[in-house]
Each structure stands twice: as structure tokens, then as C-alpha cells.
Amino acid sequence: MRTAFAVDQIRAAEHALMSRLPEGTLMTRAATGLAVLCGHELARAAGRVYGSRLVVLAGGGDNGGDALFAGARLAARGARVVAVLASARVHAAGLAALKAAGGRVLPDVLAGDETWIAPVRDAVAAADLVLDGLVGIGGTGALREPYSALVSLVNTEAGGQVVAVDVPSGVDASTGQVEGVALRAGLTVTFGAEKSGLLVDPGAEYAGRVELVDIGLVPYLDDPDVVAFGRADVAALLPLPDRESDKYRRGVVGVMAGSHRYTGAAVLAVGGALRAGAGLVKFAGQREPVDQVRVHWPEALITELGGGVSVHDVGRVNSWVIGPGMGVGDDSLEIAREVLAADVPALVDADGLTLAAREPSLLRREAPTVITPHVGEMARLLGVPREHIEAARLEHARLAAERFGVTVLLKGSTTVVAEEGRPTLVNTTGTPFLATGGTGDVLAGLGGTLLAAGLSCYDAASCAAYLHGLAGRVASAGAPLVAGDLLTSLPEVFASIG
Ligand SMILES: NC(=O)C1=CN([C@@H]2O[C@H](COP(=O)(O)OP(=O)(O)OC[C@H]3O[C@@H](n4cnc5c(N)ncnc54)[C@H](O)[C@@H]3O)[C@@H](O)[C@H]2O)[C@@H](O)CC1
Numbered sequence: 221m222r223t224a225f226a227v228d229q230i231r232a233a234e235h236a237l238m239s240r241l242p243e244g245t246l247m248t249r250a251a252t253g254l255a256v257l258c259g260h261e262l263a264r265a266a267g268r269v270y271g272s273r274l275v276v277l278a279g280g281g282d283n284g285g286d287a288l289f290a291g292a293r294l295a296a297r298g299a300r301v302v303a304v305l306a307s308a309r310v311h312a313a314g315l316a317a318l319k320a321a322g323g324r325v326l327p328d329v330l331a332g333d334e335t336w337i338a339p340v341r342d343a344v345a346a347a348d349l350v351l352d353g354l355v356g357i358g359g360t361g362a363l364r365e366p367y368s369a370l371v372s373l374v375n376t377e378a379g380g381q382v383v384a385v386d387v388p389s390g391v392d393a394s395t396g397q398v399e400g401v402a403l404r405a406g407l408t409v410t411f412g413a414e415k416s417g418l419l420v421d422p423g424a425e426y427a428g429r430v431e432l433v434d435i436g437l438v439p440y441l442d443d444p445d446v447v448a449f450g451r452a453d454v455a456a457l458l459p460l461p462d463r464e465s466d467k468y469r470r471g472v473v474g475v476m477a478g479s480h481r482y483t484g485a486a487v488l489a490v491g492g493a494l495r496a497g498a499g500l501v502k503f504a505g506q507r508e509p510v511d512q513v514r515v516h517w518p519e520a521l522i523t524e525l526g527g528g529v530s531v532h533d534v535g536r537v538n539s540w541v542i543g544p545g546m547g548v549g550d551d552s553l554e555i556a557r558e559v560l561a562a563d564v565p566a567l568v569d570a571d572g573l574t575l576a577a578r579e580p581s582l583l584r585r586e587a588p589t590v591i592t593p594h595v596g597e598m599a600r601l602l603g604v605p606r607e608h609i610e611a612a613r614l615e616h617a618r619l620a621a622e623r624f625g626v627t628v629l630l631k632g633s634t635t636v637v638a639e640e641g642r643p644t645l646v647n648t649t650g651t652p653f654l655a656t657g658g659t660g661d662v663l664a665g666l667g668g669t670l671l672a673a674g675l676s677c678y679d680a681a682s683c684a685a686y687l688h689g690l691a692g693r694v695a696s697a698g699a700p701l702v703a704g705d706l707l708t709s710l711p712e713v714f715a716s717i718g
């Protein structure tokens with residue numbers, strides 16, 4: 221499991237650790253680890269450290285200090301290091317060390333004219349490695365000048381590797397939010413512990429690969445702010461059938477999905493539930509989706525609603541999946557009321573969420589509830605513009621979890637799972653190719669089966685996101701996929717976990 225922390229947690233731990241150590245110890249540890257990793261990058265890019273070209277961007281805080289000290293170490297190994305000072309108050313000891321090791325300082329970017337641009341551009345373009353020590357966890361708000369101009373220049377001109385020190389400048393270390401420009405790194409070397417903003421888009425995208433340098437912080441950290449599951453975490457939670465299992469013990473999933481317009485959603489949701497290992501899937505819906513589900517999944521038990529037949533006729537289930545393609549009319553609302561009145565865990569998706577935006581009492585249930593909105597559905601539920609949600613995924617997933625008292629799986633470039641009292645989970649297995657119609661229906665079915673098997677909402681949502689992401693990778697292998705491919709990939713994915 222990867223764990224990540226918000227800035228105030230990091231600061232508190234650093235404070236506790238620093239009080240036990242001679243001054244400067246932590247920066248020495250950080251800069252040493254940074255220099256070693258940059259050395260590896262330079263060796264890979266330029267063949268060796270000696271003679272390679274390095275540009276150090278130094279801001280006015282300790283982040284700049286780390287970069288200058290690391291630059292000094294690499295200069296001492298023969299790298300040709302030039303520093304660009306973006307503040308009148310860069311770390312004095314760091315700058316002295318760099319100069320003493322033979323590093324040079326480029327013309328003053330603070331002079332107020334534009335004479336610095338050409339030499340800095342040339343240096344950045346020719347560099348084997350650019351080290352971004354402009355702003356770390358002390359950054360607040362959009363980057364100011366000259367930081368933002370330097371970052372834009374590196375983003376467009378850098379020919380070699382770009383390494384961010386602790387956090388890419390311009391990325392909010394706690395949330396991953398980016399206001400204005402931020403540095404696009406190939407590698408981020410972070411100190412002590414991962415920062416939450418490095419795991420969540422857009423920050424995660426700017427950070428590139430993340431390497432952690434241990435500076436002794438771990439014993440001083442409290443519970444993580446954000447976690448990401450790995451294979452072992454999912455394997456430990458997945459219920460595997462044993463000799464005592466029968467279909468009822470493995471879990472019965474009720475699926476209410478599809479409509480005369482959207483029959484595919486029903487087929488995909490039932491498929492997701494079956495392929496996740498449900499003991500039994502009971503499908504309830506209108507005639508058209510019923511016909512389709514019957515053709516595609518003879519394994520499902522089917523209840524055709526209407527003509528006096530209601531959700532109550534489905535009988536006992538261990539969980540409900542409701543929403544994909546079910547429609548948003550008054551008849552759908554009535555069905556949603558009936559389904560969500562059942563005293564079993566429920567996963568509410570798609571049209572179910574549009575109905576809940578209209579009638580929030582649908583989500584006020586005694587039994588556990590997972591909601592699986594994409595950004596547009598979340599925007600409707602919370603009544604905020606979708607751009608705000610995209611820019612601040614953690615914040616809005618947490619807000620919805622708190623407001624509705626449910627577990628929230630917010631889909632998108634980074635899928636996050638939020639529940640009050642638990643660290644927010646970030647899923648790392650997805651692929652952009654999953655952004656295609658119907659994949660969410662499969663995810664809903666998958667999650668419903670894990671709920672029926674007895675997993676908590678948090679675990680079911682987290683495992684479902686992980687397995688779904690992996691199925692996307694297996695299905696796409698770098699090429700476009702269709703939602704049905706996920707169903708074909710799921711057996712391989714489950715086998716690789718078990
Ligand atoms: N505190 C510690 O114990 C350690 C800190 N370390 C390093 O120190 C960093 C934190 O140092 P600081 O607290 O000095 O903070 P930073 O160096 O991250 O940032 C503060 C500087 O950035 C400027 N700044 C902030 N927001 C800005 C914006 N939007 N636009 C332009 N300039 C902006 C401030 O004016 C200040 O000069 C960490 O990220 C890490 O790199 C490491 O050396 C390890 C130990």
C-alpha cells in the first residue's frame with residue numbers, strides 16, 4: 221500500500237524529528253538522496269555524471285536549498301552545473317556549497333529586464349537534467365513571477381530529464397491542485413513520505429515517476445491522508461470461494477439497470493457482477509433490457525418489472541446495484557425508492573445518481589451505500605461546476621461523502637474513494653482508454669458483487685476500482701477498448717491477483 225500525507229502532517233512530523241537532530245541534518249539527508257537519484261538519471265541520459273550538464277532552479281525557500289546542495293554534490297562529481305536564482309534570498313549555505321564545488325550562477329532573472337531569457341533558455345535546452353527547486357511544500361496559490369516564467373520555459377524548452385524536488389513547482393502538495401502553470405517533471409524525488417498531491421490528478425500527471433528518499437520521518441507520521449492499494453492489499457480482501465461455498469454464501473446481487481433506450485447498460489452491469497464472482501445475479505428491469513440480458517447472460521435470474529410485478533418480487537438479495545441506463549423519469553424514481561428502501565448494501569450509479577440529485581432522500585439509508593459518480597454526476601449532486609470538481613477531486617469526493625453519509629467512488633483520470641473516517645483512496649491502475657461508454661456499468665456490477673460478498677463499502681469500492689483499472693489495462697494493451705472487453709479480461713485479472 222502506498223501512503224501519502226498532507227503538508228500539515230509532514231510539517232508536524234518534520235518538526236518532531238528536527239527537534240532531536242542537529243540543525244541541517246534533514247536537508248543533508250534530503251540533498252544526499254536527491255543527488256544520488258539525479259546521478260542515476262544523468263548516468264542513464266548522458267552515460268556518466270562527469271561532464272554532464274545540469275541546471276538548478278532555486279527558489280527562496282528550503283526547496284531551493286535542497287536543489288543547491290544536490291547540485292553541489294553533482295558538481296563535485298564533475299557535472300557542469302549552472303544555477304538560476306529565482307529569489308533574492310536563496311539558501312545561502314546551499315549557494316556557497318554550489319559555488320565552492322565549481323557551479324556557476326546564470327544572469328540575474330530578477331533584474332527586471334528580459335536579458336536573462338536567452339541564456340536560461342539555452343542552458344535549459346542543452347541540459348541533460350533540470351532540477352526544479354523553485355517551490356516545495358511551502359508553495360501557496362498560483363506561481364508568481366519569475367517562477368511561473370521559468371516553469372513555462374522549462375516545460376517548453378527542456379531537452380533532457382526534468383526532476384522536481386519534493387513536489388513539482390505549482391502543484392499543491394496536499395491536494396494535487398494546479399492554479400496557473402506547474403512544472404512537468406519526468407521524475408519527482410520526494411522526501412520523508414509521499415505527499416497526497418503527488419497521487420491525485422492533475423498533480424500526479426505533473427509529477428511523473430515518484431521516488432521517495434527516506435529522511436527518518438516515518439515514525440513521526442500519523443495516519444495517512446491518502447492511500448493507494450497494491451496487488452497484495454486487494455488479494456487480502458478478495459473473497460475466494462472455498463469447499464464450503466455455495467451460490468448463496470458467495471452472495472446474491474440484485475441489478476436494476478437498463479431501459480428501453482439503454483439496454484446495453486443492463487447487459488454490462490450484469491456481466492460485471494457475474495464476472496466478479498457473484499453466487500447469483502438477479503436482474504430486474506423493463507422488457508427490452510430483460511430480453512437482452514436473457515440472451516447474453518442465461519446465468520442471471522430475471523424479473524421483468526411492470527404489469528403488477530415489482531422490485532419486491534425479486535426476493536432476497538445481499539446487495540443491490542441500481543442506476544446504469546435505468547432512466548430518470550417518474551417511474552424510475554419510484555423503482556429507485558423501492559430498491560433503496562431494502563435493508564442491504566447498495567451501489568448507486570449513473571441515472572440512479574441523477575435521480576438522487578433530484579431527490580437526495582434516496583441516499584438517506586440505514587444500510588451501507590456506495591455512490592459511483594463521474595464528474596458530471598458529481599457536479600449535479602453537489603451543485604457545483606464540473607471544472608471545480610476536476611480541479612479538486614479529493615476535496616469534492618470528501619465533501620460528498622460527508623454530505624450524503626455514503627462511500628463515494630469518484631470516477632475519472634484519478635479515481636478516488638472517499639469515506640468519512642478513512643484515508644481517501646486513490647486508484648492507480650486505470651488507463652485513459654477506460655474513458656468510453658459502458659465501462660462504468662461494468663464497474664457498478666463489479667462493486668455490487670464485492671458488496672454482496674460481504675466487503676465493506678470502502679473495501680468493495682477500492683477493490684472494484686483496482687480490478688476495473690487493471691482489466692482496462694489488460695483489455696487495451698495501449699489500444700482503444702470497448703466496455704465488453706473488460707468482461708473478457710476480468711478472469712485474467714482475478715487470476716493474477718489470487
Ligand atoms: N522542513 C524540513 O524539515 C525539510 C524540508 N525540506 C525541503 O524544504 C521544502 C520546504 O521548504 P520551505 O518551507 O522553505 O518552503 P518552499 O521552499 O517549498 O517554498 C517557500 C518559498 O517559495 C515561495 N513561494 C511560495 N508560494 C509561491 C508561489 N505561489 N509563487 C512563487 N513563490 C512562492 C516563498 O516565498 C518562499 O520563498 C520542502 O519541500 C523540501 O524540499 C527538505 O530539506 C527536508 C527537510
Ligand SMILES: [K+]
Pocket residue numbers: 283352353354355356384385386387388389
Ligand atoms: K519543486
